[in-house]
Amino acid sequence: MNPSVTFGGPLATALGLVGAPLLLGVINKTKAFFAGRRGPPLLQAYFDLVKLLGKGAVYSRTTTWVFCAGPIVGLAATLVALLFVPLGGVAATFAFQGDLFLVVYLLGLGRFLTVLAALDTGSSFEGMGANREVKFATLAEPTLLLALLALIRVAGSPWSLSPTLGNISTASSLGTAPVIGLVAVALVVLLLSENSRIPVDDPNTHLELTMIHEVMVLDHGGPDLAFILYGAALKLWLFATLLAGIVVPVRTGNLAVDLGATTLVALAVGVVVGIVESSMARLRLIHVTHLLVGALVLAAVALLLAVGWSR
């Protein structure tokens, strides 16, 4: 029996649970390198989490239970989604036909509660962040599904993430490269927008009016903020590993090699994000729409090519 079938999934999930905050460290180190600074330690996100978990909390008198439910459901939904996402060729803990819809909608559930928690404070700033978040997420959702459909076509697999990613290396040939390339570009845009990175949102900005994700969680503190931070790290990990599994399909069959290679590529994705953040400013909010629609068009073209390829 192939060990990657039995232990691979849980091992990959555990790797994500432990390694996700490291990705934030890699991004920040890269940005520090380009800025000529030493930057925060690689493990800073872990320190932050521990510090926040040890703190008390202050709540706005306007808020209700929804405000506390936001971080909890947000983290829980991302955690459950992670159980269905394969790490490159290593199948996820659970896989079934249609798991990609479950992953997309679980992330949607987490976002919905985060947005409600933001509206719960009654602050205009958080209302602004909430509405930008839902707007960009709405435009991102069809792109992800169309890109995955194109990928499933070239992989010739059932519509489930694990077999699709597992099939990519065997199906890979010069013919599929354009499809995979377009899908990868679309996914990079999605990764940046879904995880609130530059050029869509600046995680380091200090002006409430211009923020998206950060302003939604402005009133959270203590363990709640720790949950949010960890949830965001897991979501970034989820997208980074998905992208890594597509662009560098290492499928040796050896569990350690496959896991290690995809993880390394995922960290390299972190470096790329850091380079993007160092080399460009954020877009005006109007242009973000254009960027996301552009990604949707790329995904549609990928699908078009995939139709031609399989016939």
Added chain:
Amino acid sequence: MALFFTGLGTLVGSGVMAALCYRRATLATRVAVTGAIFGAGLVLVPALPTLFGGGTLVASLPWSMPGAALRVGLDPLAALFVVPMAVLGVLAAIYGARYLDPAHANGTLGVHWLAFNTLIASMLLVVVAQNGVLFLLAWEVMSLSSFVLVLYDGSAAEVRRAAWVYLVATHLGTACLLAFFTIFGAAASSFDFDAMRASATAVPAGLLFVLALIGFGTKAGFMPFHVWLPEAHPAAPSHVSALMSGVMIKSGIYGLLRALTLFGPPPAWWGFLLLSIGVTSAVLGIVLALAQHDLKRLLAYCSVENIGIIAVGVGLGLLGKAYGLPVLTALGFGGALLHVVNHAIAKGLLFFGAGAVLHATDTRDLNRLGGLLCRMPLTGATFCVGSAAICGLPPFGAFVSELLLYSAAFVAGTTGSPALVAAAAIAITGLALGGGFAAACFAKAFGIAFLGEPRSAAAAAAHEVGTPLTAVMLVLSVAAALSGVLAPWVVGSLAGAVANASGTSLNGTTAGLGVAVDGLFFVSLAAGILIAVVLVLTLTRWLLLRRRPIGATGTWDCGYARPSPRMQYTASSFAAPLVELFQGVLRTHRRFTPPVAIFPPSATLSTHTPDTLQELLYAPIFVGISNALASFRPLQHGRVQLYVLYIAVTLGLLLLWSFQ
């Protein structure tokens, strides 16, 4: 079937009794609600075993009506509609008994309950009718009784206008149905559905399909024919809106599905047409919903979206039949039928919640609400569940129906036919955009109405509504969660209805649905894990914070020391950036008084998004018709003697014509 008819009789009989004792409003309400509970209960006795066990119950009674026969049949497809109609009917009756205050009813309550129980009975009769004439009669009774229900608060001009729009729209739809049944029945020389099915090859199928699409689509609310929904739903009392939006508009979907079973194998363009209508309704419906600030109008437009989602499913199912893909057929029809049930649950819940808000604050304007969750905890919690459920978020039921529809689209998208792949891409984009906008729409609806600080004195003084109302909403919340958590079982028991609707064998349907059912186990598993993780995290948070200082303060105000509730984000501001994306289609009216001079005294901005189609298409047409008909006005002068003369002359002319 005897029980079924007894149930219908109980419904109508108790309605008549309620109307007879209209002078005593409390008694009338009690009689009607008791009748509704027993009548609907009796109907469920044969319907539930049929839905889950399969088989068809038929009954035929002689009737002196020409061309008609009292033929009824209860198959799984009919039972799938009967069950939500009966259950939501009972819940709406219980809710309405408390919602309509007998003390202020001034005698109209008896008529209201007669129409209410008649509406339930006629909807039930529509879905079991197996004869065209019987079907049309039941359909007309359904339309008229719901018209009376919309007109409950007829003293308000806007209510009268809404009821009028509804009456006109529904009769234009019925006119198409009349043509449909007449042409089909003439070819079959019988109005019995079985006879019509037997002569399906002898009719102009394309024309009849379009007639059915317009006729049933008007009732269901397909996009170009949807204009009555956003008028009638807000005007009706909330329990009536729940019933109309939850199940009555589904009779249009039922009619379309039943009509499709009368034809032979469908050509591909039927599927493409229905798919395009569905995607248009889904996306534009929810964008229009997002642009509304009236809570019930928002919910009405959201019904247009969900009807669109159902149409996408039926369209994909038809494409499956046209291209010979049984899995696509099963998943498309399965997703559509499951969404019928899930939408009935979620939309019923949301309209009941909106009714509770209206009851407590006397306004439907989102911009005057806010902070209701503290004041109405149960209504708020159930409205939150309903919002998540209607957006198709796991672990609620509508997620499962969307999963089936996405699966159907992916089946179509992985075939070799470019046309099917294009259809799949359109369906996926439409469903995903619709889902995203739905999340935005309900984040707005729940967030602005229930969260933050109250925006008006009425909202600040709101109190939780009484027990029957909250109990009804709790029941529906539990149903919304159960239909998601028990997904494999729910979808498995759909097979009979899907087989009826798609006209394929039960075994083939079960095999097709099986593709998804195997995976749905994991959906239930994920729901279980999600709930467990949420509990663990809640416990962790509680343990961590147990012995630590918890402060309470104002929301972060960015240094501005005197924020007021009026400075919160409003429904208009939340929707504006999203609605701007569709500026080409929507014509949002802005009334803007800019701040002028160095010390501006005041400035205002308000937005209102009317229905583009209503403004640009229907209004000019109806004005034109009205002007053209004005030239006949001299004929209508109010002298009865001359009217009798008209009748006599007409009869004479007809006589001459028949003799020639």
